[in-house]
Every structure is written in C-alpha cells, then in structure tokens.
Amino acid sequence: MTIPLSTxxxxxxxxxxxxxxxxxxxxxxxxxxxxxxxxxxxxxHALTGENGAGKSTLMKILAGIHQKDEGRIYLNGxxxxxxxxxxxxxxGISMIHQELNPVRDMxxxxxxxxxxxxxxxxxxxxxxxxxxxxxRRLFGEMDISVEPDEKMGNLSVAExxxxxxxxxxxxxxxxxxxxxxxxxxxGKEVAKLFEMISGLKAxxxxxxxxxxxxxxxxxxxxxxxxxxxxxxxxxxxxxxxDRDTLVSRMVGREIKDLFPKSNTERGxxxxxxEGLTQSGVFDNISFKAHKxxxxxxxGLMGAGRSEVVETIFGLRGSDGGxxxxxxxxxxxxxxxxxxxxxxALITDDRKMKGLNLTASVRDNISLVNLKAFSRxxxxxxxxxxNQTADxxxxxxxxxxxxxxxxxxxxxGGTQQKVVLxxxxxxxxxxxxxxxxxxxxxVGAKAEIxxxxxxxxxxxxxxxxxxxxxxxxxxxxDRVIVLYHGRISGEFERKDFDQERIIKAAMGNPDGATxxxxx
Amino acid sequence: xxxxxxxxxxxxxxxxAVLSPADRRIEKLRRAxxxxxxxxxxxxxxxxVAVLAVISPPFFTAANLIDxxxxxxxxxxxxxGQTVVIITAGIDLSVGSILALSAVMAASFAHPGQYPLIVPxxxxxxxxxxxxxxxxxxxxxxxxxxxxxxxxxxxxxxxxALVYTSGRPVFNLSNAYDTIGTGYFAxxxxxxxxxxxxxxxxxxxxxxxxFGRYVYAxxxxxxxxxxxxxSTEKILIYVYILQGVLAGVAGVVLSSRVMSxxxxxxxxxxxxxxxxxxxxGTSLMGGVGTITGTVVGALIIGVMNNGLxxxxxxSYWQQIVKxxxxxxxxxxxxxxxxxA
Ligand SMILES: Nc1ncnc2c1ncn2[C@@H]1O[C@H](COP(=O)(O)OP(=O)(O)OP(=O)(O)O)[C@@H](O)[C@H]1O
Ligand SMILES: [Mg+2]
Numbered sequence: 001m002t003i004p005l006s007t008x009x010x011x012x013x014x015x016x017x018x019x020x021x022x023x024x025x026x027x028x029x030x031x032x033x034x035x036x037x038x039x040x041x042x043x044x045h046a047l048t049g050e051n052g053a054g055k056s057t058l059m060k061i062l063a064g065i066h067q068k069d070e071g072r073i074y075l076n077g078x079x080x081x082x083x084x085x086x087x088x089x090x091x092g093i094s095m096i097h098q099e100l101n102p103v104r105d106m107x108x109x110x111x112x113x114x115x116x117x118x119x120x121x122x123x124x125x126x127x128x129x130x131x132x133x134x135x136r137r138l139f140g141e142m143d144i145s146v147e148p149d150e151k152m153g154n155l156s157v158a159e160x161x162x163x164x165x166x167x168x169x170x171x172x173x174x175x176x177x178x179x180x181x182x183x184x185x186x187g188k189e190v191a192k193l194f195e196m197i198s199g200l201k202a203x204x205x206x207x208x209x210x211x212x213x214x215x216x217x218x219x220x221x222x223x224x225x226x227x228x229x230x231x232x233x234x235x236x237x238x239x240x241x242d243r244d245t246l247v248s249r250m251v252g253r254e255i256k257d258l259f260p261k262s263n264t265e266r267g268x269x270x271x272x273x274e275g276l277t278q279s280g281v282f283d284n285i286s287f288k289a290h291k292x293x294x295x296x297x298x299g300l301m302g303a304g305r306s307e308v309v310e311t312i313f314g315l316r317g318s319d320g321g322x323x324x325x326x327x328x329x330x331x332x333x334x335x336x337x338x339x340x341x342x343x344a345l346i347t348d349d350r351k352m353k354g355l356n357l358t359a360s361v362r363d364n365i366s367l368v369n370l371k372a373f374s375r376x377x378x379x380x381x382x383x384x385x386n387q388t389a390d391x392x393x394x395x396x397x398x399x400x401x402x403x404x405x406x407x408x409x410x411x412g413g414t415q416q417k418v419v420l421x422x423x424x425x426x427x428x429x430x431x432x433x434x435x436x437x438x439x440x441x442v443g444a445k446a447e448i449x450x451x452x453x454x455x456x457x458x459x460x461x462x463x464x465x466x467x468x469x470x471x472x473x474x475x476x477d478r479v480i481v482l483y484h485g486r487i488s489g490e491f492e493r494k495d496f497d498q499e500r501i502i503k504a505a506m507g508n509p510d511g512a513t514x515x516x517x518x
Numbered sequence: 519x520x521x522x523x524x525x526x527x528x529x530x531x532x533x534x535a536v537l538s539p540a541d542r543r544i545e546k547l548r549r550a551x552x553x554x555x556x557x558x559x560x561x562x563x564x565x566x567v568a569v570l571a572v573i574s575p576p577f578f579t580a581a582n583l584i585d586x587x588x589x590x591x592x593x594x595x596x597x598x599g600q601t602v603v604i605i606t607a608g609i610d611l612s613v614g615s616i617l618a619l620s621a622v623m624a625a626s627f628a629h630p631g632q633y634p635l636i637v638p639x640x641x642x643x644x645x646x647x648x649x650x651x652x653x654x655x656x657x658x659x660x661x662x663x664x665x666x667x668x669x670x671x672x673x674x675x676x677x678x679a680l681v682y683t684s685g686r687p688v689f690n691l692s693n694a695y696d697t698i699g700t701g702y703f704a705x706x707x708x709x710x711x712x713x714x715x716x717x718x719x720x721x722x723x724x725x726x727x728x729f730g731r732y733v734y735a736x737x738x739x740x741x742x743x744x745x746x747x748x749s750t751e752k753i754l755i756y757v758y759i760l761q762g763v764l765a766g767v768a769g770v771v772l773s774s775r776v777m778s779x780x781x782x783x784x785x786x787x788x789x790x791x792x793x794x795x796x797x798x799g800t801s802l803m804g805g806v807g808t809i810t811g812t813v814v815g816a817l818i819i820g821v822m823n824n825g826l827x828x829x830x831x832x833s834y835w836q837q838i839v840k841x842x843x844x845x846x847x848x849x850x851x852x853x854x855x856x857x858a
Contacts, residue, residue, distance in 0.1 A: 313745075315744075315745060334744075334747075334749075335744060335745050335746070335747045336747040336748070336749060338747075339747040340747075345745070347745060352739075352741060352742070353741055353742055353745045354742055354745070355739065355742055356734070356735050356738030356739045356742055356743070356805065357738065357739065358734075358738045358739075358801075358804075358805035358806055359734055359735065359738050359805065363731060363734065363735075366731075367731070367735055367743075367746045367748075368746045368747060370728050370731055370732075371728065374727075374728050377728070378727045378728050378729065379726055379727055379728075380726055380727060380728060380731065382726070422746075
C-alpha cells in the first residue's frame with residue numbers, strides 16, 4: 001500500500017470515491033437530497049433502495065449523464081467536476097445502464113467500440129478487423145457466444161445485457177457501476193458475471209452494484225448503502241445486515257409473506273397450445289392452462305420461452321400448430337386478435353414493446369383499453385380516463401409526480417408497474433406475464449405477487465415466464481420447463497423440486513447441477 | 519409512520535408546503551422557468567407582435583391583423599395536417615404539389631354556369647384524398663420511408679397538374695367559387711373561417727379522440743402500439759389521407775382567392791408547413807406535438823413576413839430571417855426539454 005493521499009478528519013483513510021451532499025431535482029421536484037456515498041478500491045458496494053429511491057440518478061450523476069444541483073465528488077481525494085460521460089470515462093468511471101440503450105442498427109462490435117474506434121494507421125479509417133478481433137477476444141474471456149458481426153437489434157435482451165457488461169468492463173476503468181446488470185440474465189451468465197466481479201475486485205477496481213435481488217447482494221457485496229426517497233439512510237458492512245433488516249431499512253416498513261399463495265380450484269382448460277412450432281426457434285410446444293391456475297414457464301435464457309408466448313400473442317408468426325381459447329380454435333395473427341380473445345401479454349422488454357416513453361402515465365395506462373373510455377367508440381371521456389389513471393397510480397403505488405409525467409422519466413421499476421396496470425385494466429381472461437418483476441423492488445414485488453395470486457383466485461388464467469426460480473416455486477401451481485425450444489419437463493406443485501427443475505432447464509436430467517442464482 | 523401515499527404527496531403538487539419561505543421563492547422562480555420553457559413559443563409571438571406594434575403603428579390595426587390571418591390560412595391548413603403526420607414520426611413533402619393538382623382539377627369544374635359549386639369542391643378534395651391514400655398505402659404497407667414516398671408524390675403530383683392543364687393556368691371561375699377565397703362571414707374573411715374550423719377539428723381529433731391518441735402512440739413507439747392491439751397501418755393510412763384532403767382544401771381556398779389555378783401553385787409550401795409545425799414544438803422524432811403550438815408557429819411566420827414587409831425589408835432578407843428563426847426555435851425547444 002502506498003501512502004494515502006489524504007486523510008479525513010476522523011483519521012480514517014480517504015476512500016477512493018467520495019460523494020457528498022449530492023442534491024438533484026428534475027423540473028423542481030427533488031429526487032436526491034443531501035446524499036452521500038463512499039466507495040473504496042477493490043470493494044463491491046451495493047446501492048439499494050426501492051423503485052424511484054434515486055439509485056440510478058445518483059449513478060448517472062457520477063457517470064456524467066446528469067449534472068448535480070449541489071454537492072461534491074472526490075476521486076482519490078481530489079475534487080472533480082464530471083460534466084459529460086466522456087469525462088467520466090476519462091476519469092476511469094464506466095457504467096452498465098439499467099435501461100439498455102444500444103444502437104440497434106449497428107453490429108455488436110461497432111457498439112462495443114462506439115466513440116473509441118480503433119483506426120488503421122495507414123489509411124486513417126476504422127479498422128474493423130481489429131474491432132472484431134478484440135471483441136472476439138473479450139467475448140472469449142467472458143464466455144459470451146454472440147457473433148461480433150450480428151446486428152445489435154437482433155439480440156435478445158439477455159444477450160444485449162451481456163454485451164453491455166462486456167463493453168463496460170472493456171474500458172479498463174477504476175470504478176464500474178452496474179445498474180441492475182442481472183435483470184435479464186440467468187444462472188450460468190450470472191455466475192460468470194460474479195466471477196468477473198471477483199476478478200475486478202482483485203485488481204483493485206471498485207464496483208458499485210445496484211440490484212433488487214437480495215441473494216445477489218449478500219453473495220458478492222462487501223458494503224451496502226441504502227437510499228430511501230432520495231435520502232441517504234445507512235451504510236454498513238454487508239455482514240452487519242441480514243435480509244430482513246436490509247429490507248425494512250429500504251422500505252421503511254416490514255414485508256411479510258412474499259408469496260401469498262392460496263389454493264384455488266383448478267377450473268376448465270382455457271388456453272390450449274398444440275404442436276406450436278417455429279423452425280429454428282422452438283419445436284412442437286404443447287400445453288394446457290386452466291382457469292384459476294398459475295402456470296410457470298421456466299428455463300434458461302435463450303430457451304425460447306419469450307418466443308413461445310409472443311407467438312401465442314400474435315407478435316410472431318408460427319410454422320404450424322394450433323391455439324385454442326376456451327375450447328375453440330383461435331386464429332391469432334396479430335396482438336389485436338389476441339386481445340379480442342381475452343389474452344394479454346406483459347412483455348419482457350418494456351422499453352421496446354411495452355411503453356410509449358414520450359407519452360404520459362395516463363396515456364400509457366389507458367391505451368389498450370381506450371375504447372372503454374370512449375363515447376361512440378371515438379370520443380374519449382377525459383374525466384373518466386383521468387379518474388381511472390389516478391386510481392391505478394394509487395393502486396399500483398406508481399411513483400409519479402402526477403398522471404401527466406412522461407413515462408420515460410420514471411424509474412425503471414415504476415415503468416414496469418405502468419405496463420402491468422395498462423394490461424390488467426383491460427380485464428383479460430388469460431394473462432401471460434413475461435418476467436413480470438424484472439427490476440422491481442422487494443416491496444413492489446410482494447404487491448405484484450399478491451396481485452397475481454388474486455387474479456388466479458378470481459378465475460383468471462395466468463401463464464408466467466420467469467427466470468427467478470423462487471418466484472416460480474412460490475407462485476405457480478404447475479411449471480413447464482423449456483430447453484432449446486423444446487419442453488424438457490413438467491412438474492405439479494406438489495412435486496416441485498428445485499434440483500429437478502434446474503436439471504430440466506439444463507436439458508440433461510442426469511447431468512451435474514450448476515449454481516443457479518436466486 | 520410514513521405511508522406510501524404520504525410519500526406520493528411530498529413529491530406531488532404541494533411541494534411548496536414542505537419548503538421554507540426562501541425555498542418557496544426559489545420554487546416560484548423555478549416554476550416560472552418551467553412555465554416559460556413550456557410556453558416560450560407563445561411569449562416569443564407576443565414579444566414579436568409588441569415590438570412590431572411599437573416600431574410600425576400600422577401593423578397593429580385590426581385590418582392588418584386580419585390580413586395576417588388570411589395570409590397564413592393556406593399554410594396553416596397544411597400545417598395542421600403536417601403536425602399530425604410528423605407526430606407519427608413521418609413527413610409529407612407532397613402537400614404543395616397535391617394542393618396544385620387539387621386546385622387545377624377543382625378549377626376546371628368551376629367555370630361559370632357549368633356545375634353546381636359542390637362538384638368542383640368534391641373534385642378538389644377527392645384529388646387530395648386519392649393522393650393522400652396512395653402515400654398512406656405505400657408508407658404503411660410497403661414500409662417505405664415517408665420521406666421517399668412523399669418526395670416521389672411531390673414530383674408526380676406536380677407533373678400531373680402540369681399535364682392536366684398543359685402547363686397553363688385555369689382562368690374564368692364562377693363567382694360562387696371565387697367567393698370561397700374572397701368572401702366574408704361576419705366581417706371575417708372566409709379563408710380565415712375555414713382555417714379556424716380546421717384548427718378546431720384538428721384539436722378535437724388529436725386531443726379528444728381515440729384516433730388522436732393512437733397517432734401519438736404510433737409515433738412514440740410503433741412496436742409498443744402494435745403490441746397494444748392498435749392497427750398501426752390503418753392509423754398511418756388515415757393520417758396521410760387526412761393530410762391529402764387538407765391539401766385539397768388548401769388548393770380550393772388558394773385558387774379561389776387568386777381567382778385562377780396555376781399548376782405552379784403552392785410550390786415550397788410543404789416547407790413552410792413543416793416549419794410552422796417544428797417552430798410550434800412538434801418533434802420530428804415523433805410522439806410529440808400540438809395543434810396550438812403549430813398555429814403559433816404559423817402565426818410567427820405570418821407576423822414576421824407581414825412585419826418585415828411593412829418595414830420594407832426585402833423578401834430576400836426575409837428568407838434569411840425566417841431560416842434563422844426556424845433553427846433558433848428548435849434549438850430553444852431542445853434546450854428546454856433536454857434537461858428533463
Ligand atoms: N429525467 C427525469 N425527469 C424527471 N424525473 C426523473 C427523471 N429521471 C428520474 N426521475 C425521477 O427520479 C426518481 C428517482 O429515479 P431513479 O431512476 O434514480 O430511481 P431508482 O432508484 O433507480 O429506481 P429503480 O429501482 O426503479 O430503477 C423517480 O421518481 C423518477 O421519476
Ligand atoms: Mg434505477
């Protein structure tokens with residue numbers, strides 16, 4: 001250890017990063033109020049708090065995306081003024097963003113080298129061979145099986161997330177901010193990420209880790225800082241916290257009974273899928289879902305779960321197979337057809353498929369259901385619409401200034417609640433949820449689990465795609481496991497067994513198990 | 519005990535309730551700032567009118583102000599349609615040409631003693647409708663970029679107008695037809711009356727109907743709109759039809775005002791219509807824009823033209839000023855929204 005550059009008044013060693021008295025408001029509404037954060041070299045520091053607590057905003061200030069209204073940032077004891085993302089990168093700060101934001105029309109390696117393309121010395125043009133080579137090497141180190149030439153827009157959310165992680169790591173920074181890096185990836189990838197984080201730590205790099213997944217926080221984090229409502233609450237060693245105290249510090253109240261599962265009568269079959277096939281993606285998928293049942297679709301990333309439900313919903317075409325709703329064949333060629341048959345799909349990619357980010361909370365909530373708010377089918381009853389929007393905002397505890405706030409300016413988890421509200425408002429009979437709690441805080445998760453259970457109790461059919469095994473185990477009556485586009489297992493609730501489900505997801509019922517996060 | 523609803527209130531409207539008096543003053547200033555950035559374009563118009571009224575007294579007379587309205591009515595009608603198109607993240611470059619085609623076709627049925635007035639009107643609007651529908655189908659069904667499709671239509675429709683008239687203006691129009699452009703209703707020129715009706719119709723359509731909401735949804739995120747069960751293709755087709763019909767209306771108004779229909783009518787009008795929408799805060803990225811903003815945008819252009827005329831500024835200089843104002847308006851708009 002070299003001589004510390006400076007020491008604070010308490011005689012402790014100066015941390016590598018010190019943020020102090022940070023305040024920030026958007027359009028007059030305070031979002032951060034006198035927040036502090038201290039992170040040492042070689043430390044994995046968890047930043048926790050409910051949706052809208054201000055975690056992403058604080059980190060965006062550090063990464064030069066937002067400008068703080070007040071406060072000071074010290075790096076290595078030196079006061080710094082971070083005015084742009086470029087400057088943050090120059091200071092050795094890189095960030096994996098919660099809302100993935102790649103250039104979709106560019107290739108994977110062009111995205112990785114965006115803004116720092118290697119130039120050929122001779123011709124002064126971008127050296128795309130070098131780009132590709134370095135990308136391949138980077139992916140090799142991280143076990144990512146994505147072609148550097150692939151268009152970014154063709155990747156799944158999970159693959160995009162891995163590419164973003166690789167990109168952030170490739171900057172050789174001193175501080176890497178990871179804002180919910182595991183929201184779209186599962187088992188193997190998460191294990192890989194943790195391995196990488198350990199490597200970064202050993203190199204003395206500081207990692208700031210934001211996640212709503214408690215297990216992850218307690219697995220890899222050394223220190224935990226809690227924010228609530230834009231205010232600093234606490235910082236402690238991870239071992240001084242236990243799960244319950246951490247949650248209550250975050251939420252300011254206690255969460256009991258995360259999975260309020262009640263036994264409901266299994267009614268008649270409402271949704272029947274037979275031999276559904278899309279060549280190269282999934283093959284011969286058949287299952288039945290019942291009224292009053294929560295049916296889980298489990299599997300690893302890339303197993304084809306999202307593709308199956310998107311096909312049922314008419315978002316993708318199929319190469320064969322039939323879908324029956326309430327015993328009658330349903331020709332679903334577009335989402336409009338599916339909605340007419342009483343089917344709703346809460347998609348996994350809220351930014352791309354779920355929301356109109358420039359529109360208000362109200363306009364998003366009422367969109368699917370607009371006809372019901374209209375006189376003569378066309379003229380919107382604004383009063384009724386406003387009233388309903390306000391009710392929904394209260395019901396889902398959507399943290400918005402008012403119903404007119406553009407959805408794009410809400411926190412990630414809050415956006416997810418808007419998507420849920422928008423679809424449930426239509427009162428569908430068959431509700432397909434694709435990763436419904438992605439990016440949602442513990443308190444809200446409990447609320448959403450409660451909502452799902454209640455929907456099943458009232459006789460709805462629920463099909464839930466989830467990569468979080470506890471969620472599947474806690475909530476589902478039955479689970480179907482997919483592996484490489486085929487059904488590799490089916491389990492009734494009474495036979496639920498974590499090991500066997502994981503094995504089915506790996507496609508080798510007798511093979512070795514691997515570490516399955518969460 | 520803090521309940522979540524309490525928390526909501528703190529971040530809600532009554533922020534001032536938890537602030538000290540000093541904070542409250544700052545908050546007031548902030549609010550004024552927000553108000554200004556939201557309505558900045560309105561202030562700009564008021565400022566412009568005030569300045570012109572002071573330096574050129576004849577500017578601020580009822581007669582002149584009504585004259586300005588009449589001058590902008592044709593561009594304004596096009597701009598209302600353009601706003602709707604741009605909100606869907608599209609653009610329509612063909613409105614000037616469609617205007618000309620509608621005008622010459624309508625006029626050719628409007629000679630004295632030939633047909634009742636309704637015939638030329640229907641022909642004019644019909645021509646616009648057909649052109650708009652063609653635009654809409656090509657854009658929605660074959661997924662061609664609106665810029666390309668309407669660029670093609672801009673050339674083709676102008677060509678058709680020239681072919682139809684053999685390149686010569688259509689003269690000798692009936693009195694009834696000419697009245698549309700030159701007549702008055704309760705002291706207000708009929709073109710202005712038509713413009714106001716189009717504005718009201720546009721506001722109603724965009725802000726009070728399901729169709730209008732879908733227009734914003736398609737422009738904001740087309741895929742999400744589709745997932746929500748909206749037939750995005752149908753919306754796009756209707757939007758371009760609407761724009762085509764409005765170009766037809768503009769063609770009738772303009773040809774009846776000048777009492778002749780030249781195939782060269784409306785050249786360059788598409789750019790003025792786009793400028794009005796953009797100055798008024800409509801985003802070329804789609805999903806954002808209002809009719810009132812566009813009307814203010816059209817007024818700014820009109821007031822500026824008129825004022826500079828009165829000050830005897832040459833039309834060459836006027837173009838330079840207009841260009842600068844367009845860029846400035848968008849810059850200001852970006853600045854005020856970029857913070858959010
Ligand atoms: N650009 C913006 N304009 C207005 N308000 C904003 C903007 N960005 C964030 N906010 C508000 O700031 C608050 C904090 O948001 P932030 O994204 O930092 O939360 P978070 O802690 O990251 O939540 P999550 O866990 O849901 O990601 C939210 O109430 C959000 O609505
Ligand atoms: Mg966040």
